[in-house]
Amino acid sequence: MQLFKFKGGVKPDPQKTPSLQTPIGLAPVPALLVVPLHQSIGGVPNPLVKAGDRVLKGQRIGEADKWISAAVHAPTSGTVIAVEERVAAHPSGLPTLSVVIAADGDDEWMERRPVDYAALTSEQVREYLRDAGVVGLGGAVFPSHAKLSAAKSVPMEDLVINGGECEPFMTCDDLLMRERAEDIVHGAGIFRDLLGPQRVLIGIEDNKPQAVAAMREAVEACGENFSVIAVPTRYPAGGAKQLIRVLTGKEVPAAKRSPEMGVQCFNVATAYTAWRAIAHGEPVLSRIVTLTGNVEEPRNWEVLLGTQLKDFVALGKPKADTNAYLMGGPMMGFEMPSLDAPIVKASNCIIAGSQALFPPLPPEMPCIRCGACAEVCPHELQPFEMYWFSRARNFGKTQEYNIFDCIECGCCSYVCPSRIPLVQYFRFAKSEIWSREREKSMSEAAKARYELRNEREAREAAEKAERLAKAAAAKAAEKKPEAAPSDAPAADADAAKKALIAAAIERARVQRESVAATDSDGAKP
């Protein structure tokens, strides 16, 4: 098959070998699990349990909120101790609403109900996946069910299954493919049946020959016609957009969703969990996590979600000089804020760091416009220009240079001779732009609310004046028979007319005032 190239990219030392020496281990059930409710992109699931409840393994404890959201489940049986804010697996270290479960050690399953998805409508399958908590396990944790609809106007051509795993150190997908290839292929089959693509392409970086072989064997064993393709190893070849480009030649811009270009992409681990959910009735309770770096025993573990970092890293026996733990790879990952933070669906890899492994960067120098960053940018941006404008807080210009096409892969920072933390500048610029837009839309909403209120008040005042005028006219009409009957009609008509005029004047005044008020006030109510 013809492969395409994406521009840019870098080749950091893979460092994958240490964690590939042993098969996936099953991490023991810890005594305490902290399961954050918000483990995917989108709405925060609503808690379904409260302190004191007994939960069974696989029981839903958080229900998807809105369409873009996914359920969360109790990873083991036990008692809910609290539903409260706990430190999140996020660089900010901010707390997030979590269900804290004391495990009872029985690991007792709820009743598992596998489904025959062929008998369900595709809408039902999507809902099922949402309620099973199936999200993108490559690290982005986007709810998978929301990606399983083809575009209405564009035929679905290619379904890409991503086994790229281009981040250094990380091997969780590699081992999953080696050990559980058939489940992945079945899962890809579900996605295929929902999307109806012409081809299914499984892309794996060519530094994982065993995974490629295992997947090929599994495809054959399952009688599928999927193509398993080894793609050149170059970071970030495992990025969804880069893999789509390499396999199909299509470039999905930031402004478009991939189905609009007839293609969709899922991580291998996502396909695996989708199959486990449907064929075995097992919601997403655990994931494969690479534990590597500065540890005595690097290895991949199947870990219950909610396992706290301290319990997990103990499995690998961290060396004495370990000074930090990264979640994710060294290119796009972040430093875990606390040893209490839990393993979540996004945790594909935990790297124990040390001074020697990740030496602190030498001091930042000024940009010399050498353009090395532009050469390695897989989205063909001009990072140094975005950097200048981010620094100058000229955010409009950063958008002109397409800052929102940046996938924050870190290639630019990796090659920068001035060691400028470029990605940080871009994140800063993006968040500033977002918060400004949020403020703007908030002030616009407030303005609209204010104008509506003015209008309503004007209308009410006018109505009141009219009512008064009518009442006055009625009163005048009542008086008529008693008073001078001869000239009464004329006087009467006169009074009614006056009242009407007064009402009209009042209406006009109120209207004028409300208009003036709006004008003088501008946007700020």
Place this chain on the structure above:
Amino acid sequence: MNFTTPPYLSQNISVQRVMLRVLVALLPGIAVYVWLIGPAILVQIGLATLVCLLAEAAMLKVLKKPLALFLGDGSAIVTAWLIALSFPPLGPWWLIVVGCLFAIVIAKHLYGGLGQNPFNPAMVAFAICIVSFPALMSQWPPVGLKTGFADQLALIFGHGPLLDAMSSATPLDAMKTALKLGEGQATVAAVLSDASTFGRVAGRGWEWVSAAYLVGGLWLWQRKVIGWQLPMSFIAGIVLVSGGLWLWNPGQFASPLFHLFSGASMLGAFFIVTDPVSGCTTPRGKLIFGLAAGVIAYLIRVFGGYPDGVAFAVLLLNLCVPLIDLYTQPPIFGMKDGK
């Protein structure tokens, strides 16, 4: 745990290393220079380095910037060497001091220091000095004249008698003057036959210095310190105009080869137009920058009043950089074919 930022890996590269490689790439040129023209150039290089570093240190101090960090980046040394190599080797000491001070104090630090200067500092130094001291800047030693190192030193530091024989025009200037004085009678071939000034294709001795710059430049390209666009388009600019005129009238216009190996062509192609700070950054912008600089450099050196035009051409193009970059932004991923 401290708050840190991804990526946690980085390539083993720094501004210092980039600058160091540029300096290394200049070594073959300097070696040939010393061999054929004389060791005086080493004195000028040393002097320029000293002045540039002192000026840099003073400016960093005044501007309250970290001294060790910036003094060690090597950029001032690169500027110093380029100034020394583009100035006449037997010029008086103060000439190069003036050039270096202008380059570092005005062209570099008053614009904001490393990375902020819109003009190539070495070329600013050259332009300032050739405009202010045209006679001194135009006197170059002929290769045939063997003066002792002591005499050369005496010339530089102003103790010796200034011998007319010790300084003559550059080969480029010699060619231009001869053709002009000949009023159409002198031909390029006849001028080139003067073996005391000219060698195989260009100035005697100097052509080998140029060739050595080419070697150093190719090494820089091979090490990916510079791209191919700027040197190639600059050379293409010179070849296009000189080739066209040469084909039209070979008697009055020297060949492209002559121009490539004369004056600052090779130094310019690989060490001057490739300055990233003051140059274009987009791939197409680089081609435009190099091509235009090559054409203008040729026009100035052949039709203008100065012995060479590289400095003025580069400074003119430095002015155009923001505009060129703006109009040559490459399409980004997913936004090609005007979608």
